[in-house]
Amino acid sequence: MSDATTFGLCASALIGLGLYGLIVNPQPLRKILAFNVIGSGVFMLFGAIARRGAAAGMGGDPVPQALLITGIVVAFSATALAVALLLRLHAATGTATLATDPPPPAPAPDRDA
Amino acid sequence: MIDVLNLMLAALILLLAAETVFARGAFAAVAGFVAYGLLLTLVWLRLQSVDVALTEAAIGGGLTGALLIGAARRLRGTEAAAVAERPRLGTRLVAALLSATVALALAVCVLVLPVPVHTLAPDVAAAMEVTGVGNPITAVLLAFRAIDTLLEAIVLLFALIGVWSLAPDDSWNGRPGVREASDPNGILAYAARVLAPLGIVIGTYIFWIGADHPGGKFQGATIMAAMWLLVMMAGLADAPPIDRPWLRGLLVAGPLAFIAVGVVGMATAGAFLAYPPGVAKPLILVVEFALMPTLTLILGLMLLGAPQRGAAP
Numbered sequence: 001m002s003d004a005t006t007f008g009l010c011a012s013a014l015i016g017l018g019l020y021g022l023i024v025n026p027q028p029l030r031k032i033l034a035f036n037v038i039g040s041g042v043f044m045l046f047g048a049i050a051r052r053g054a055a056a057g058m059g060g061d062p063v064p065q066a067l068l069i070t071g072i073v074v075a076f077s078a079t080a081l082a083v084a085l086l087l088r089l090h091a092a093t094g095t096a097t098l099a100t101d102p103p104p105p106a107p108a109p110d111r112d113a
Numbered sequence: 114m115i116d117v118l119n120l121m122l123a124a125l126i127l128l129l130a131a132e133t134v135f136a137r138g139a140f141a142a143v144a145g146f147v148a149y150g151l152l153l154t155l156v157w158l159r160l161q162s163v164d165v166a167l168t169e170a171a172i173g174g175g176l177t178g179a180l181l182i183g184a185a186r187r188l189r190g191t192e193a194a195a196v197a198e199r200p201r202l203g204t205r206l207v208a209a210l211l212s213a214t215v216a217l218a219l220a221v222c223v224l225v226l227p228v229p230v231h232t233l234a235p236d237v238a239a240a241m242e243v244t245g246v247g248n249p250i251t252a253v254l255l256a257f258r259a260i261d262t263l264l265e266a267i268v269l270l271f272a273l274i275g276v277w278s279l280a281p282d283d284s285w286n287g288r289p290g291v292r293e294a295s296d297p298n299g300i301l302a303y304a305a306r307v308l309a310p311l312g313i314v315i316g317t318y319i320f321w322i323g324a325d326h327p328g329g330k331f332q333g334a335t336i337m338a339a340m341w342l343l344v345m346m347a348g349l350a351d352a353p354p355i356d357r358p359w360l361r362g363l364l365v366a367g368p369l370a371f372i373a374v375g376v377v378g379m380a381t382a383g384a385f386l387a388y389p390p391g392v393a394k395p396l397i398l399v400v401e402f403a404l405m406p407t408l409t410l411i412l413g414l415m416l417l418g419a420p421q422r423g424a425a426p
Contacts, residue, residue: 003119003159008223010123010156014130016216021134023208026198029139029188033146033181037130040153040173045219051160053232056239058249059161063233066253069168070265073331076172076180077272080415083184084276087418091281096191099198 008048014041028086028096032079039075043068119159126152139192143181150174163327164250167319171335172412179342180416245394247325254329255397259386263375266368266404269411273364277355280420286356290417295348305347312340320405324394330401334408341413352417360410367407371400 014037021034046064053061090096129152132145151174157166200208237249237257244256254262280287296302320333344350353360374396378387388396 003116005223006116006119006123007156007160009220010126012216012219012223013127015219016212017127017130017134019215020208020212024200024205025134026200027139027192027195029181029184030142033133033142036146036177037133044153044156045223047157047160047162047165048223049226050162052226052230053234054161055232055234058234058238061232061234062237062249062253063258065162065165066250066258067261068162068165069250069254069331070261072165072168072173074265074268076177077269077415079177080180081272081275083180084279084418087184087187088279090188090191095194096188097195097198
């Protein structure tokens with residue numbers, strides 16, 4: 001089994017794992033994490049395909065490899081924006097939930113209101 | 114032949130991904146994710162992509178990890194409430210079925226990838242000489258697909274504006290992050306004093322070597338940004354208020370210089386971002402030098418988040 005096949009299969013499993021986490025984990029932070037797992041799986045799949053393109057003395061096709069660098073940086077900026085949104089939600093409402101009907105904030109100091 | 118190292122690496126990665134998805138606490142999940150990012154770096158090395166490995170180690174593992182650890186710490190109080198929101202067994206079964214189907218379909222695609230392989234490597238090797246750059250990845254990033262890199266720089270800028278726009282009204286134009294208490298004799302301050310100069314040298318080296326060897330502005334800028342963050346965390350410096358003209362000027366300088374080079378190409382070589390023959394390397398250097406401070410500042414500021422402290426006098 002070549003490098004490309006091994007990590008291509010690993011990437012497929014990562015995308016599946018991440019997708020499950022994205023659907024099932026209720027916390028937004030966990031969804032961001034799961035989304036990053038999907039993202040890295042997609043990158044790895046692309047990298048495995050780039051590896052198959054080894055030619056002309058290069059270990060892989062440089063065009064997808066360069067796009068991967070761009071992709072990793074853009075994924076970071078998207079994650080930073082998502083985290084900033086989440087922290088703002090937390091600062092504004094005191095909870096971090098995506099539920100339409102948010103549960104009462106868990107044991108808070110002032111419960112008599 | 115089955116490579117044992119590859120299989121072990123793949124198994125470890127899957128284990129850590131599972132830890133990230135299934136861990137009980139958010140903090141454990143983030144810790145799993147950071148280790149996962151570092152192992153991905155090894156995968157990139159196995160896939161013969163040293164440039165991607167450097168980016169993954171710096172950004173995928175390092176910066177994203179730091180960002181998520183900070184978020185997990187601040188959201189710790191909300192975790193107990195989330196347990197009640199856990200979806201029912203039926204939903205989880207459907208999700209598992211869906212995810213397994215997607216993973217299987219992708220695996221089948223991997224196994225039946227077409228042969229012969231389509232590759233652009235020979236084209237890049239043939240055209241690279243014109244650019245005067247020795248690293249094929251840099252040639253792709255700054256010559257053949259320069260438009261992608263330009264748009265990426267602009268995406269980063271927009272993401273930072275998006276992060277900033279989440280500031281509460283009274284903090285707009287203030288300083289992002291919290292002011293760290295300074296302990297001038299503490300170990301963190303010591304580490305920041307010793308590591309920052311070394312890190313700046315390494316960052317500059319990785320930036321400069323990128324023309325001919327693995328490295329480049331993204332990796333170099335991330336190391337620079339990490340050093341800046343370290344100095345701020347140690348309380349030796351404070352984050353600048355976001356309304357400073359020098360700061361805003363540097364943030365747009367990189368993309369503007371890139372666009373200017375593109376317009377020069379329109380006038381002299383007949384296409385946006387085309388380089389006239391003979392001066393490709395100097396123009397690439399102009400773009401790299403202009404982008405470096407912009408990227409360093411954007412990456413660092415993005416990690417600090419929205420302004421939280423009132424506008425500076």
